[in-house]
Amino acid sequence: HELEFLQIFSNDHLVIEANAFFGLSALTELYLPQNSIEIVRADTFRGLENLIALSLFGNYIKVLEANAFKGLIKLVLLEMPHLQILTLERHAFVGLVSLQRLFLTDCSTLEMIEPDAFQGLSALVELDLARSGISTIRSKMFADLGSLNSLKLLGSPIEAVEGDDSFQGLSSLTELDMSKSKMKTLRNGTFAGLSGLLRLSLAESPIRLVEPDAFRGLSALAELYLHSTEIETLQSEQFRGLDNLTKLWLKESKIRAIETSAFRTGLSKLSELDLSILFWLDSTLTSERFVGL
Secondary structure, eight states: OOOOEEEOOOOTTOOOOTTTTTTOTTOOEEEOOSSOOOEEOTTTTTTOTTOOEEEOTTOOOOEEOTTTTTTOTTOOEEEOTTOOOSEEOTTTTTTOTTOOEEEOTTOTTOOEEOTTTTTTOTTOOEEEOTTOOOOEEOTTTTTTOTTOOEEEOTTSOOOEEOSTTTTTTOTTOOEEEOTTOOOOEEOTTTTTTOTTOOEEEOOSSOOOEEOTTTTTTOTTOOEEEOTTOOOOEEOTTTTTTOTTOOEEEOTTSOOOEEOTTTTSSSOTTOOEEEOOOOTTSOSOOOGGGGTTO
16 A cells, blocks of 8 residues: 556557446545546545646546546545547536645646536636636636636637626636637626736737727736737727836737827836837837826
């Protein structure tokens, strides 16, 4: 009962039955990469109460049975990229009370996250959903993740944020990456509830319109990345409310015009502004364009 590290690597169509690891109570790290595992059964990891890290990298899991992770009370890290499921069902991670980092990257078929899918993950600080199939951030999707610091959604085909409660509950979030999305408009109140957010990336997205109060409530934001978008005009008081912003990237965008009061309100602490490679911009610069900086 002294085995602490176990790796089973590159075995085609490996089938793991319930209780397969029962008796390995000293195990702290379990790596099961690239085994073509398709089903994670209930009680698969029963008896691994001291497990800290679990990696299922490179498998193509199609079924996550209820209670698949039951008993992993000390698990801190869970890697499950390339899931082949359409829906992350409610209570999918029940029992993972110590989990801090969850990686669900490159799950391109994952289109729906049910309410309460993340229920019980009160210790989670990092959630990576990069390159998922999620197209809409739905109401209270992340409401159970009050300790989350970092949320990555980059490369997902997000077209809309459903309402001003979509990020409700993320009171500890400091980093949000929604770059390479499919969003065309940033609606008023899109980021409501993210009062502690420090870094926001919306880069490399087809954003054309930013409504006047799109950034309302982001009073702590220090870095905003809006480069390589399709924004054509920086409107009057576009960045109102961003009183602590220090870095703003707008380079390589399709900006044609900067209204005279675009930077007038909210950017008193800005120390870095990148307007490079704006091929469409009217080349006449006047001091009026930078009033407020």
